[in-house]
Amino acid sequence: MRKFKTESKKLLDLMINSIYTNREIFLRELISNASDAIDKLYLKSLTDASANVDQANLAITLTADKDARTITVSDNGIGMTAEELEKNLGTIAHSGSEEFKAENAEAQGDAVDIIGRFGVGFYSAFMVAKEVTVVTRAFGSDECNRWTSDGVEGYTISAVPTDDPAYRATCGTDVIMALKDNTDDASYDEYTSEYTLKDLVKRYSNYVRYPVQMMVTKSRQKEKPADAGDDYKPEWESYEELETLNSMTPIWKKRAADVEQSEYDEFYKSTFHDWEVPARTFSLHAEGSLEYDALLFIPGKAPFDLYSRDYEKGLELYSSNVLIMEKCADLVPDYYNFVRGVVDSSDITLNISRETLQQNRQLQVMARRIEKKITSELEAMRDNDREAYEKFFDNFGRGIKYGIYSSYGMKKDELAGLLFFWSAKNEKFVTLQEYAEGMVEGQSQIYYAAGDDRDRLAKMPVVKAALAKGYDVLLCTADVDEFCFQAMRDFTATGLAKVYEDDAAREAAEKAQADGAEAETEDRALMLKNVSSGDLDLATDEEKTAAEKTAKANEGLFGAMKDTLDGAVAKVTVSAHLTGEGDAPSCVTAEGPVSLEMEQVLAAGPDGGENAPKATRVLEVNAAHPVFAKLQAAQEAGDAEKLALYTSLLYDQALLTEGLPVADPVAFAQNVCKLM
Structure with a gap:
């Protein structure tokens, strides 16, 4: 057995158990490697006429054997020689794809779009496999070689005889994984399930540019026999069919003019599991130092958990058509958390596991552009489709308002126009x-x-x-x-x-x-x-002067009313904007930063109760209303009991008009009875 180069045991353990957070991505990594191998063969055919590659036959094949508990990922790509097996798989973190890209970048330019970068994706297979066998035949070679390892100490490389069933007749690579034994915590048998494999391909590798194929079991109705009687019951049979599991061409890479809205709608509903079509669909393509494509959707209705703590925002992030993150939260601000969509870029710098990004600056550049695009689309909806925008705002306007509040007003210039x-x-x-x-x-x-x-x-x-x-x-x-x-x-x-x-x-x-x-x-x-603030300036100068004179002339009355309310209000005064007999007899306003509505909201919050901030209340009396004359008469007659009764009723009535609760409903009811 050959030893892995570098400090193999420690580093390999790190590769298998520490880099990746989710073991199911092993299939994504192996399919990406297979795609790279096919890319290499195709690119070689551009300069080597002997390659004679038929693009229609380029494919990746999955095979699951439930009895043998193996999974095989096969490709008809460029393959590897024994020396390349030694270099690429025997040396951990050596990336043959990255090396190939560097060698061919000058000759092929943008045509070189290789997924692999770090040379560690292959080792993710050991998260589910107790032994991995690689059978490969390089392009232009008659030799077929086998690489085998248990992912612990080392590996073996041997030639595959031509009479061996594993011998490949054409160039390409087979990666055969013998699954680990099941444990109480993990069932590895699930990876031999057709449903599981189809789901993993659809989720992570749906847009790999080559078909990912697998023999799947289907059922069909048998043909009715010619001599069957009237009581014949239809019979069904199972059969196997080679099925392409992935879509290959991402819808966001197509020209908008070539895609019907119904196609976008179906993509949205199937990808984001929504029954309704999106209210708005839009895309953007950025070029320059950071190139990326984005396809974004505004849902037709708010998710039931949009405003719950469990709701996760974010866009699906792809790199070279391979899913990296299902919900990249950094791509959209919180106030646009309802936006769904995908972003794809081959320029983003990934960490070694390809599960997170290495540079926040790239995310920030994309996020700023995406935010501006969302804002402009909402403005267009507001100006051109008022009915649709009203429905949108009913669903998501609360979040936009909260975005202004949570940013302490710093986002008002960007968002105020959408309110x-x-x-x-x-x-x-x-x-x-x-x-x-x-x-x-x-x-x-x-x-x-x-x-x-x-x-x-x-x-x-x-x-x-x-x-x-x-x-x-x-x-x-x-x-x-x-x-x-x-x-x-x-x-x-x-x-x-x-x-x-x-x-x-x-x-x-x-x-x-x-x-x-x-x-x-x-x-x-x-x-x-x-309008409920105490310093509301609606009155004319004449009305203000008249109110000041009346207030000064009735200082004793207002002082007695304030004492009756026993700290419920900061003061009692004449209203400058309630000036007619037909207006209300009184109203409650608030002075200071806490309004009456804020007091109610804060009181209902998790930190509400006695310690919640209170509004500084002011009772404003309409001096032109007949009730005011009754108050003056009670004050002049020295009838403190009647004045207290009138004052309490007037204050509670003003609270009810404002939609505020009275402090003592029982006392209010008793006061009404006394008045009757």
């Missing part, structure tokens, strides 16, 4: 840009209300007050909306009518337009404002 919100004024979904374009003259903020129900939000006093003044209000019902807006702070609208600093500048512009000049536009940063 959709319900317009209370127009009663339809609008973008922030569309909201800005519909603002009334003099409006400098985007107003929104956050809660769990659109109809209830539309009936809130502060929303109705804003609408009455001509301002639109975005009704936000997702739990992440408030956090998203807090992170954004503002939105830069583009192409808005220019606001002039003074009358002279405006008149000059109007004169220029009258003479044929185009109207001037500008980009403007608009603050995002919750």
Whole structure:
């Protein structure tokens, strides 16, 4: 027996047991080696007329023998001489494929696309085999040689006589694996199953450029005998047929003009196990220092576990048509975690196991390009197919909003244009840009209300007050909306009518337009404002002055009301935007960074409870409402009990209107009964 060169026992043990994390990839590695061997023969035929290669006959064959417990991977590639067996298999980590590529790169240029790089893939066979035999015959040689090893100490190389059944009549290689004995933890017999082998080929080697073939057992109905009676029952028989297991040509390598959408749909459904067709299909091809192809899909509906902790994002990553990673998470940002697809590049630098990448920079380059492509496709859907985009946003908009929040607003410039919100004024979904374009003259903020129900939000006093003044209000019902807006702070609208600093500048512009000049536009940063915030600035100067006077004149009343509420509010004051008899008698607003909606969301979270952040509440009273006169009368009469009753009812009523729970429902019910 010949010893492996290098520190064989330690290094071989490392190759077999430490490099790969999943033993089923042994088949991927051996098929890749077989593909390389066929490539070498084909490339040699380009310069050697004696090769006489018929491309139609080039193939890789799998054979499983359940009784003998063996698996054989055969190819009709270039084969190896005894010396090459010694060099390629006897020297661990020597890559014949890499050497061949280096020797032929200058002559063949881009035509050399060899999968193997490290010379260790072959040894993955020992993860499932207790003995591996390689029978090979080199192109142009009459000799056939056998290499045998148990993967422990060394190997033997011997000539195969011509009368030996294992002798190859043509060039090529057979890799025969005698499977390990089954254990309580692992059943190696599964690798002799037709179903398992077909599944592994489909999953890892579906797009190897040569057919991977195997004899499979099928059934068919026997022909009905001519003398069969009316009571004849159909009979079935089993037969074997050579079947090609892989697709060979990746759909993402084909020109888009040559592929029907139905083909993309079928590929998507079969690859990603979805019943529905994708909402959007798009591809990109990058050239330069890093070349790659990508085929991407936006699903028609959200997966049931999209927002669970168990959901794994990522695109399938291929290298030279061989699957490297089923879900490469680094290729898509979290807010595009719903995107599915494949990326294929022969330029990426893999680690020795070919299961992960060696250089993050390459991933980053691809990820940036892919992200831009996804964004542009979503923008096109938003602008050209509104109905489809609304459905998309209903499925995946929450993640995009969360992307702005989780990036602390740093991604708002890229993602804000994709956001959709319900317009209370127009009663339809609008973008922030569309909201800005519909603002009334003099409006400098985007107003929104956050809660769990659109109809209830539309009936809130502060929303109705804003609408009455001509301002639109975005009704936000997702739990992440408030956090998203807090992170954004503002939105830069583009192409808005220019606001002039003074009358002279405006008149000059109007004169220029009258003479044929185009109207001037500008980009403007608009603050995002919750209508339930205490510093909402909707009132006119006159309304503000009147509210201040009323508040000052009723300091004693408001102080008594605050004391009655016993710390539930920071203050009680006159509302500057509830100014009519028909408006609500009161409303609750919040001061500071924590809004009323944020308080509710945080309280419902895993860290909720007594320690959750609280909003600083303010009770605003409508001084024009008849209820206010009742409050004043109770205060002037010194009827503290009645004032306390009115105050409690007014506050609880305002909470219910905001969709907030009252602190003591029993006390609220009792107070209503007292009033009755």
